[in-house]
Amino acid sequence: MQTVTTIAEVRAFAEEARAGGGAVGFVPTMGYLHEGHASLMAAARAECDRVVASVFVNPLQFGAGEDLGAYPRDIERDTALAAAAGVDLLFVPGAAEMYPGAVVTSVRVAEITDRFEGATRPGHFAGVATVVAKLFAIVGPCSAYFGEKDWQQVCVVRRMAADLSLPVRVVACPTSREPDGLARSSRNVYLTDDERSAAPVLRRALQAGADLVAAGVRDAARVEARVAEAVATEPLVVLDYVAAVSADTLAPLDPLVGEIRLLVAARVGRPRLLDNIGLTVPA
Missing domain, CATH: 3.40.50.620 (HUPs)
Structure with a gap:
């Protein structure tokens, strides 16, 4: 090289x-x-x-x-x-x-x-x-x-x-992840041991929202609330935002249909961490 x-x-x-x-x-x-x-x-x-x-x-x-x-x-x-x-x-x-x-x-x-x-x-x-x-x-x-x-x-x-x-x-x-689901990021080096243990909740929360969509829920507010509830189970993780949006334009969608992205951002100690998951919702 x-x-x-x-x-x-x-x-x-x-x-x-x-x-x-x-x-x-x-x-x-x-x-x-x-x-x-x-x-x-x-x-x-x-x-x-x-x-x-x-x-x-x-x-x-x-x-x-x-x-x-x-x-x-x-x-x-x-x-x-x-x-x-x-x-x-x-x-x-x-x-x-x-x-x-x-x-x-x-x-x-x-x-x-x-x-x-x-x-x-x-x-x-x-x-x-x-x-x-x-x-x-x-x-x-x-x-x-x-x-x-x-x-x-x-x-x-x-x-x-x-x-x-x-x-x-x-x-x-595709997002590269640690074995416990945490999205790899250069800023993960800032996490303390306790924060590192808490951070994978972001991936679990997104999956909880995706499961709700898979069960037939098309109300964006309900899906976003489910993600927020899951994040709240970890007190070291402070939610910034969660959103269910169009995958291409990031515009709000209600009802959820087509190619969508569930986005989440949170403060975990010093760093802000981002994650998301893509979903295809049939019309």
Whole structure:
């Protein structure tokens, strides 16, 4: 595996791969890689001829008082994991390479970012959309792999790529989980032992909501209440929101029909944790 730090090196690698008829897979990350990231890299490796991954803690998507300075970093471990996962090129730029001057241009995806994480973290998705658009422009035509855990992010990136006619196929991969069901996240490292034991309630709560839908309930409020009740059984987990929404637009649905997502976010000690589950409800 080759590790590079400049935009020019990434462009040259991807252009050479495509010139030879190869398909490029791309996995953008903020580092502190775990098995979830490795699963995205494995998916790219299975479908593409060359795999590019990036490690960049993007300052634009952190708000005031958030954990930009404390965000976990371990580039040696990241390099080893990426190599083991079959990455061909690891792009590790510094902030000056990505943002050589004042950032006066940003990408905002309206409506879909107005609720949930967008409401809780103002400006977050503008930072995500801006850096992802920039990375897509650097790598060029490719398939880009994202985890379903951050479902709203998947929706934002898909809509941005479609609206801007970017030559990128956005691939959503299943959430990678620990054996007890907790969605893998770089921020799980913040959890104490007691918090770690409590955190899997999010997955159990989502499943309780899904079971209610499977039993025939189509009232979104009843399903959301069932998820909230299940989360409340763990006092260390403080619910932020739960919502049953359209999988594509994140718009409210009532009755629940078609492709839906149950979303949940909660504070578990220091970190906010996200999870979701997808359901297909026949008309």
